Amino acid sequence: MEQIKQYIDQHRDRFLDELxxxxxxxxxxxxxxxxxxxxxxxxxxxxxxxxxxxxxVEVCPTAGYPIVYGEKIIDASLPTVLVYGHYDVQPxxxxxxxxxxxxxxxxxxxxxxxxxxxxxxxxxxxxxxxFELMMQTxxxxxxxxxxxxxxxxxxxxxxxxxxxxxKERLKAxxxxxxxxxxxxMENPSLETGLRGLSYLEVEVVGxxxxxxxxxxxxxxxxxxxxxxxxIASLHNENNHITIPGFYDNVSVLTDDEKKAxxxxxxxxxxxxxxxxxxxxxxxxxxxxxERTGTRPTLEVNGIWGGYIGEGxxxxxxxxxxxxxxxxxxxxxxxxxxxxxxxEHFEKIAPKSVKVTVTPHHGGxxxxxxxxxxxxxxxQKAIAESFGKEPIPxxxxxxxxxxxxxxxxxxxxxxxMGFGLDSDALHSPNEKYDIFNYYKGIETLPLFxxxxxxxxx
Amino acid sequence: MEQIKQYIDQHRDRFLDELxxxxxxxxxxxxxxxxxxxxxxxxxxxxxxxxxxxxxVEVCPTAGYPIVYGEKIIDASLPTVLVYGHYDVQPxxxxxxxxxxxxxxxxxxxxxxxxxxxxxxxxxxxxxxxFELMMQTxxxxxxxxxxxxxxxxxxxxxxxxxxxxxKERLKAxxxxxxxxxxxxMENPSLETGLRGLSYLEVEVVGxxxxxxxxxxxxxxxxxxxxxxxxIASLHNENNHITIPGFYDNVSVLTDDEKKAxxxxxxxxxxxxxxxxxxxxxxxxxxxxxERTGTRPTLEVNGIWGGYIGEGxxxxxxxxxxxxxxxxxxxxxxxxxxxxxxxEHFEKIAPKSVKVTVTPHHGGxxxxxxxxxxxxxxxQKAIAESFGKEPIPxxxxxxxxxxxxxxxxxxxxxxxMGFGLDSDALHSPNEKYDIFNYYKGIETLPLFxxxxxxxxx
Numbered sequence: 042m043e044q045i046k047q048y049i050d051q052h053r054d055r056f057l058d059e060l061x062x063x064x065x066x067x068x069x070x071x072x073x074x075x076x077x078x079x080x081x082x083x084x085x086x087x088x089x090x091x092x093x094x095x096x097x098v099e100v101c102p103t104a105g106y107p108i109v110y111g112e113k114i115i116d117a118s119l120p121t122v123l124v125y126g127h128y129d130v131q132p133x134x135x136x137x138x139x140x141x142x143x144x145x146x147x148x149x150x151x152x153x154x155x156x157x158x159x160x161x162x163x164x165x166x167x168x169x170x171x172f173e174l175m176m177q178t179x180x181x182x183x184x185x186x187x188x189x190x191x192x193x194x195x196x197x198x199x200x201x202x203x204x205x206x207x208k209e210r211l212k213a214x215x216x217x218x219x220x221x222x223x224x225x226m227e228n229p230s231l232e233t234g235l236r237g238l239s240y241l242e243v244e245v246v247g248x249x250x251x252x253x254x255x256x257x258x259x260x261x262x263x264x265x266x267x268x269x270x271x272i273a274s275l276h277n278e279n280n281h282i283t284i285p286g287f288y289d290n291v292s293v294l295t296d297d298e299k300k301a302x303x304x305x306x307x308x309x310x311x312x313x314x315x316x317x318x319x320x321x322x323x324x325x326x327x328x329x330x331e332r333t334g335t336r337p338t339l340e341v342n343g344i345w346g347g348y349i350g351e352g353x354x355x356x357x358x359x360x361x362x363x364x365x366x367x368x369x370x371x372x373x374x375x376x377x378x379x380x381x382x383x384e385h386f387e388k389i390a391p392k393s394v395k396v397t398v399t400p401h402h403g404g405x406x407x408x409x410x411x412x413x414x415x416x417x418x419x420q421k422a423i424a425e426s427f428g429k430e431p432i433p434x435x436x437x438x439x440x441x442x443x444x445x446x447x448x449x450x451x452x453x454x455x456x457m458g459f460g461l462d463s464d465a466l467h468s469p470n471e472k473y474d475i476f477n478y479y480k481g482i483e484t485l486p487l488f489x490x491x492x493x494x495x496x497x
Numbered sequence: 498m499e500q501i502k503q504y505i506d507q508h509r510d511r512f513l514d515e516l517x518x519x520x521x522x523x524x525x526x527x528x529x530x531x532x533x534x535x536x537x538x539x540x541x542x543x544x545x546x547x548x549x550x551x552x553x554v555e556v557c558p559t560a561g562y563p564i565v566y567g568e569k570i571i572d573a574s575l576p577t578v579l580v581y582g583h584y585d586v587q588p589x590x591x592x593x594x595x596x597x598x599x600x601x602x603x604x605x606x607x608x609x610x611x612x613x614x615x616x617x618x619x620x621x622x623x624x625x626x627x628f629e630l631m632m633q634t635x636x637x638x639x640x641x642x643x644x645x646x647x648x649x650x651x652x653x654x655x656x657x658x659x660x661x662x663x664k665e666r667l668k669a670x671x672x673x674x675x676x677x678x679x680x681x682m683e684n685p686s687l688e689t690g691l692r693g694l695s696y697l698e699v700e701v702v703g704x705x706x707x708x709x710x711x712x713x714x715x716x717x718x719x720x721x722x723x724x725x726x727x728i729a730s731l732h733n734e735n736n737h738i739t740i741p742g743f744y745d746n747v748s749v750l751t752d753d754e755k756k757a758x759x760x761x762x763x764x765x766x767x768x769x770x771x772x773x774x775x776x777x778x779x780x781x782x783x784x785x786x787e788r789t790g791t792r793p794t795l796e797v798n799g800i801w802g803g804y805i806g807e808g809x810x811x812x813x814x815x816x817x818x819x820x821x822x823x824x825x826x827x828x829x830x831x832x833x834x835x836x837x838x839x840e841h842f843e844k845i846a847p848k849s850v851k852v853t854v855t856p857h858h859g860g861x862x863x864x865x866x867x868x869x870x871x872x873x874x875x876q877k878a879i880a881e882s883f884g885k886e887p888i889p890x891x892x893x894x895x896x897x898x899x900x901x902x903x904x905x906x907x908x909x910x911x912x913m914g915f916g917l918d919s920d921a922l923h924s925p926n927e928k929y930d931i932f933n934y935y936k937g938i939e940t941l942p943l944f945x946x947x948x949x950x951x952x953x
Contacts (some may be wrong), residue, residue: 071808132810138706195808222712236711240809249773250594251924255692255894256678258824259794260785262778265819266732266797272722273729317705320848322718329716338715341722342812347799348820352527352651353696353857354588355822355895356798356923363721364804366811368714392776401809438711439811467812468707 042425045483048174056170056482057153057475059089063128063162064146064155070106070129070195079191082128083107086169086189093169094176095187103199106191110210113176114184120496121184122489123213123452124172125442126165126220127193130157131467138469152472159464163473164219164481165189167459171485180486182493186213196402197442204449214496215415216446217488219481221436221458226476228306229423231416231431232456234334237369237406238439239378240342243386244397245271246360251347254357262393264361265346271389271396272363275339279325282339282367284385290372294335302330305432315463334435337378339367368437375403375441404441407454414495415455422487423457426480438466457481457488498881501939504630512626512938513609513931515545519584519618520602520611526562526585526651535647538584539563542645545622549629551643559655562647566666569632570640576952577640578945579669579908580628581898582621582676583649586613587923594925608928615920619929620675620937621645623915627941636942638949642669652858653898660905670952671871672902673944675937677892677914682932684762685879686888687872688912690790693825693862694895695834696798699842700853701727702816707803710813718849720817721802727845727852728819731795735781738795738823740841746828750791758786761888771919790891793834795823824893831859831897860897863910870951871911878943879913882936894922913937913944 049056068082069075083100086109091098095111106129114121133143133156141147146155153163168187175181188211190200204211221232247264248257277283294302307329313321323332332338346361348354367378383398390396409416411433423431436456443454459481465471505512524538525531539556542565547554551567562585570577589599589612597603599612609619624643631637644667646656660667677688703720704713733739750758763785769777779788788794802817804810823834839854846852865872867889879887892912899910915937921927 071810072806132804132806134804134806135707238711238811240811247772247774250921250926252772253894253922253924254796254798254822255694255789255824255892256918256922257772257789258796258893259788259792260777260779261772261774262776263796265800266728269725269728269797269800272725276722316703316708316713316717318703318717318849319851320718321716322847322849323716332715333711333713336715340710340714340719340811340813341725341803342710342810342814343803343805344721344725344817345801345805347797349799349801349818350528350588350590353820353822354527354798354923355694355696355796357796358798361800362805364809366710366809368711391778393774393778395775436711437714438709462712465706466709466712467810468709470706 044178045174045486048178049479049482060163060166060478061146063166064157065144067144068129068191069132070192071132079106079129083109083191086128089169090187093173101203103203105199108191108200108203109189110187112186113181115181116184119183120493121186121213122492123186123188123211123216124168125216125218126168126189127161127191128189129191129194130162131160131194135469140470148475151475153475154470154472156471158471158473159460160466160471161193161220163478164458164460167219167478167481168485170482174482175486175489182490186211198402200442201445201449204445208450211450213450213452215452215492216454218440218454218456219458220440221438221456222460222462222464223458224305224432224434225461226480229427229429229431230305230434231419231423232436232458233411233433234408234435235406235443236437236439237373237375238366238404238441239369239375239382240366240401240403241379241382242362242364242399242401244360244362246395247393248359251359252357254355257357261357262391263357264394265358267391267394268346268361268363271386272341274389280322281324282337284381286381287337287378290377291337292371299331301433302334302435303328305330305434333437335370337367337369337373339365341365368439369406371406371408373406375405379403404439405444407443409453409455413453415453415492418488418492418495419455419457421491422484425487426484500634501630501942504634505935505938516619516622516934517602519622520613521600523600524585524647525588526648527588535562535585539565539647542584545625546643549625550632557659559659561655564647564656564659565645566643568642569637571637575639576949577642577669578948579642579644579667579672580624581672581674582624582645583617583647584645585647585650586618587616587650591925596926604931607932608930610926610928612927614927614929615916616922616927617649617676619934620914620916623675623934623937624941626938630938631942631945638946642667654858656898657901657905660901664906667906669906669908671908671948672910674896674910674912675914676896677894677912678916678918678920679914680761680888680890681917682936684888685883685885686761686890687875687879688892688914689867689889690864690891691862691899692893692895693829693831694822694860694897695825695831695838696822696857696859697835697838698818698820698855698857700816700818702851703849704815707815708813710811713813717813718847719813720850721814723847723850724802724817724819727842728797730845736778737780738793740837742837743793743834747793748827757889758790758891759784761786761890789893791826793823793825793829795821797821824895825862827862827864829862831861835859858897860895861900863899865909865911869909871909871948874944874947874951875911875913877947878940881943882940
């Protein structure tokens with residue numbers, strides 16, 4: 042532990058500078074105008090992997106953005122850890138709400154503010170620095186492979202193809218990912234499950250053109266009103282989702298699991314104050330942690346229709362659109378839920394409109410068994426580094442490729458994230474605490490150490 | 498009549514060229530970037546008024562866009578007709594849906610396509626040409642005054658101030674406006690009523706920032722969902738508006754009035770086909786004409802919230818907004834309805850969000866008595882020009898200043914519009930039929946003739 046801390050101290054500034062340089066690339070995968078930046082980011086990551094000591098570093102082309110690969114095989118008989126991360130980031134908009142530019146990393150109160158600071162650059166880069174540290178201190182106890190992709194934020198469509206085509210190269214005993222959060226630095230935690238995702242766009246079309254709302258208002262269905270009614274019907278008065286069969290395959294927590302989940306510290310007043318809301322909202326009969334970690338949910342991520350510019354325009358619009366996503370829990374599947382949503386939404390549409398449902402990328406829910414070697418290694422690493430056992434938590438977000446790895450490579454994933462809920466992922470003023478960045482670099486080598494030990 | 502047709506024939510091309518020039522000015526009052534164009538349009542209108550023979554032509558400044566005034570007083574003992582129109586136009590967007598540019602008037606199939614072709618440039622310019630015609634043929638039978646403003650599309654906020662400050666100058670016996678439509682050229686009609694308007698913007702705020710829908714989805718109210726539920730609740734299953742007291746002051750048609758209204762030709766299959774809808778929508782128990790002309794309605798003109806760009810973004814947004822307007826009928830008032838909507842909307846908002854309601858410009862509903870001199874003059878003019886009595890109709894749209902004129906100048910308004918429902922007002926590919934343009938120039942001098950005669 043001392044050796045780890047010493048090395049970090051010696052290279053503290055450089056570790057931060059390199060991360061800042063990584064953050065400056067606007068690697069927004071969702072928007073084609075950033076294409077060159079995304080590609081430059083891949084090259085930067087490959088360069089840093091090489092400098093850290095990796096062999097066979099390659100920027101592997103795909104039908105979309107490349108996947109950066111690197112490895113260090115020290116002994117074929119030792120276990121192999123496959124580190125996954127992503128170098129692409131969410132779009133930065135709305136730009137006007139950022140205090141400092143999203144791609145100009147700025148430090149305030151010990152936090153790095155930038156798009157991607159936490160999700161996922163700050164987090165995956167800790168692994169490259171931890172790897173460098175183990176190489177330089179000659180303490181790498183197992184084989185390590187890196188797979189850093191550039192399309193996670195848009196559905197990782199080409200990752201599956203790459204994984205299937207490279208099963209030999211990617212052979213490993215466990216996948217290690219840092220893309221989640223802890224309760225706090227005082228209460229370290231380990232994610233034991235992630236929700237799945239089903240994402241769709243819906244379009245409701247009424248008249249074949251925008252109409253004057255005086256001439257036609259009252260005689261023709263307004264697609265905004267119809268869409269509102271359809272959205273409104275998706276939750277009943279208990280905020281329970283009304284799609285037929287939606288909850289069919291939802292597995293229920295055991296009493297022990299519920300107890301463990303709800304034992305994590307939770308200050309409802311603080312939670313509400315942080316969001317500046319008077320009242321929370323959710324499925325009746327479930328606690329906040331159960332609602333976000335163990336229950337499936339439906340959110341409207343975006344809605345638009347009609348005139349949304351400055352001033353007034355009395356139009357009865359031709360169409361209205363919405364982006365809707367559902368978070369899934371075991372044992373729902375993305376295909377099953379996408380199908381059920383689509384059928385239901387088309388069914389409840391009145392005859393006065395035409396409705397189209399277009400699915401986007403999805404992902405399966407996962408649970409990591411707490412009695413596995415990998416989980417126990419992570420547990421020990423955190424206990425040593427933080428001086429406290431991690432609390433097992435159920436994550437609300439989705440990392441769809443975890444199910445992909447299990448299906449294609451036959452291996453489980455350990456989620457050792459060092460983020461915080463306050464990091465504002467996907468929002469303006471995303472940040473990553475500097476303390477957490479170095480804490481992760483400190484803790485990760487311990488994972489490898491205990492993973493190798495427990496695997497003997 | 499012959500003399501009228503002859504004059505029009507002789508100047509046919511120039512009449513069209515001058516209108517085209519007027520249409521080329523992008524006089525969009527709602528958007529400040531068009532300011533210079535709006536001012537240039539006022540100057541053009543003043544110039545044309547002068548050339549047509551008007552005296553005391555003035556571009557009168559206001560706190561906003563100027564009002565163009567002109568007059569011809571031939572004999573103080575004769576009645577005076579005050580012609581009102583507006584030279585500003587609606588915003589042209591969405592631009593990509595126009596077949597030809599909105600400010601490059603193009604003729605297709607005998608129709609002039611341009612923003613403002615019908616609303617209101619094509620229609621008010623007929624009056625200036627009719628005036629020129631009467632001057633040149635020495636057949637002007639009464640005094641005439643022109644008041645053409647530049648802010649009708651944004652609420653005519655400065656018109657009231659101008660009218661109040663110029664009561665002497667604007668003294669007249671009737672206001673004449675062309676800003677409405679006829680059933681068809683085969684079935685000419687006269688508007689006997691207009692709906693009023695109440696226009697508001699609503700904002701629903703949930704958490705104080707956009708959130709990650711995985712981390713928070715299920716625990717916090719989504720303002721898009723809440724707004725949808727609130728909008729959905731505004732119409733019950735009979736499409737009757739649920740705002741308490743909304744219908745309190747709505748006057749009901751007499752059986753005769755209903756019969757007259759519903760005697761206008763109506764082909765429901767054609768109506769649906771034109772809009773490409775399978776089914777119509779409206780308040781149960783009322784016909785299409787009753788719904789658009791005699792019943793108050795509520796439309797959502799625009800809605801937006803969350804991520805509406807390309808691709809997927811799993812955000813639980815901080816806020817959602819909508820523009821909502823209501824069309825009113827006698828004897829509802831704009832203030833009364835704005836107040837009732839605001840109180841109700843604030844009341845039904847759950848505690849998990851904060852709601853703000855911001856009123857925009859409004860306008861009162863009006864009815865023109867069919868036994869008045871002005872109405873009968875218009876009736877005779879149309880009967881002679883079209884060879885058929887006009888059908889009395891109730892308009893769905895609003896012209897708020899009609900109530901203003903009655904309140905401040907103590908005079909009624911006659912609505913002699915020559916537009917058609919297919920003109921696509923407020924929509925892309927707005928048009929005005931060339932036939933209608935010339936028909937109006939032909940008919941308007943007859944109105945003045947009969948108005949003067951019936952006033953003796």
